[in-house]
Amino acid sequence: MAKTTSKQTQAVRAAVESDLQFGAVIPPVYLTSNFTFAGFDEPRRYDYTRTGNPTRDALADVLAELEGGRGATVTASGMGAISLACQLLNPGDLVVGPRDCYGGTYRLFNRLAKRGLFRVILVDQTDLDEVAGAMRDGAKMVWVESPTNPLLRIVDLERMRVLADQHRALMVVDNTFLSPALQRPIEFGADLVIHSTTKYLNGHSDVVGGAVIAATDALHQEMQEWANALGFSGSPFDSFMTLRGVRTLYARMTQHEKNATTLAEIISEHGATHRVFYPGRADHAGHALAARQQSGYGGMLSFELRGGVAAARAFLETVELFSLAESLGGVESLACHPATMTHATFDADDRRLAGIEDGLVRLSAGIEATEDLVRDVLHGLDAAARAA
Numbered sequence: 001m002a003k004t005t006s007k008q009t010q011a012v013r014a015a016v017e018s019d020l021q022f023g024a025v026i027p028p029v030y031l032t033s034n035f036t037f038a039g040f041d042e043p044r045r046y047d048y049t050r051t052g053n054p055t056r057d058a059l060a061d062v063l064a065e066l067e068g069g070r071g072a073t074v075t076a077s078g079m080g081a082i083s084l085a086c087q088l089l090n091p092g093d094l095v096v097g098p099r100d101c102y103g104g105t106y107r108l109f110n111r112l113a114k115r116g117l118f119r120v121i122l123v124d125q126t127d128l129d130e131v132a133g134a135m136r137d138g139a140k141m142v143w144v145e146s147p148t149n150p151l152l153r154i155v156d157l158e159r160m161r162v163l164a165d166q167h168r169a170l171m172v173v174d175n176t177f178l179s180p181a182l183q184r185p186i187e188f189g190a191d192l193v194i195h196s197t198t199k200y201l202n203g204h205s206d207v208v209g210g211a212v213i214a215a216t217d218a219l220h221q222e223m224q225e226w227a228n229a230l231g232f233s234g235s236p237f238d239s240f241m242t243l244r245g246v247r248t249l250y251a252r253m254t255q256h257e258k259n260a261t262t263l264a265e266i267i268s269e270h271g272a273t274h275r276v277f278y279p280g281r282a283d284h285a286g287h288a289l290a291a292r293q294q295s296g297y298g299g300m301l302s303f304e305l306r307g308g309v310a311a312a313r314a315f316l317e318t319v320e321l322f323s324l325a326e327s328l329g330g331v332e333s334l335a336c337h338p339a340t341m342t343h344a345t346f347d348a349d350d351r352r353l354a355g356i357e358d359g360l361v362r363l364s365a366g367i368e369a370t371e372d373l374v375r376d377v378l379h380g381l382d383a384a385a386r387a388a
Ligand SMILES: *Cc1c(COP(=O)(O)O)cnc(C)c1O
Pocket: 077, 078, 079, 080, 102, 104, 105, 145, 149, 174, 176, 177, 195, 196, 197, 198, 199, 208, 209, 210, 327
């Protein structure tokens, strides 16, 4: 395909017409653990699926293309992708990450640090002085999430690159919340981009998967070797499903964002809430920065109910079009209560420091008709007001 083709078109056309044998429009899934040698001492391109598989490579190629990286390593989960990036750390190395990072990342970092595999300092990455302070004595890796979960704080990727450069540290960005359709961290100097493809990239809540996209050939090679050595590679079937999801990524993101924008508006106007967190709103602390480094604001939003946990319960028990579930980024709308769900693994002090109140509710706006979601959320907010 011509290199000038837009990324949206490349996503739609990913692996289309690549089947040489029958001319299938969509290539088949290669459900095979191994591949024959063509003859004695005549290896083919693939030999064993842990090491390489055509279906997984088709997904990797489009992910690298969309993120503007040199290569992608497809893993069995987002946490697998994060664990893979952790292989670049040695005992004594310091990782500086966000205090309000994804719960699974928080747990993994803390457990590995406890075993002495590396050191971790978690800071508020919207406070550049705090980041610089944490890196004072050197750092090996700056781990960034933007927007953060669940308060949608926006971290300045360009400034993180500058701070990382001062210590020759690697910059890793978990881009799960926006997908490459709305943010491409490599353009801001990221060395590695992490995805839980479970979320927007697959987009249909039927696969768990991940990917590490590398900005350089050397880093890509290292990720490929570790994925093979550790056995982290994603399955061909999951890759096929995720590739199918990626083809509609851009169309889905447009509707996710339309719904999130409208919901943020009506939630902010309702008396049951006192704060709404959505980067697309002018009153969001990171709005200007988001406008600069993102090409959209995404489908995630959260809000604090005045009535605390009782109001949150009433809201979540009333809405019918938002399934009470962790995860995000699927076509169907989801709602969650971070304090008892996604962030239950945080200890109470860390949760308070991260600003996660008991009345906080997080929504993953799906791609349903906007007016249906609006009606449903208004019912939920009315119930929350009565419970307060
Ligand atoms: C879900 C998620 C992960 C973990 O991915 P899994 O596919 O669940 O292993 C990592 N980072 C972020 C931001 C996520 O939302």
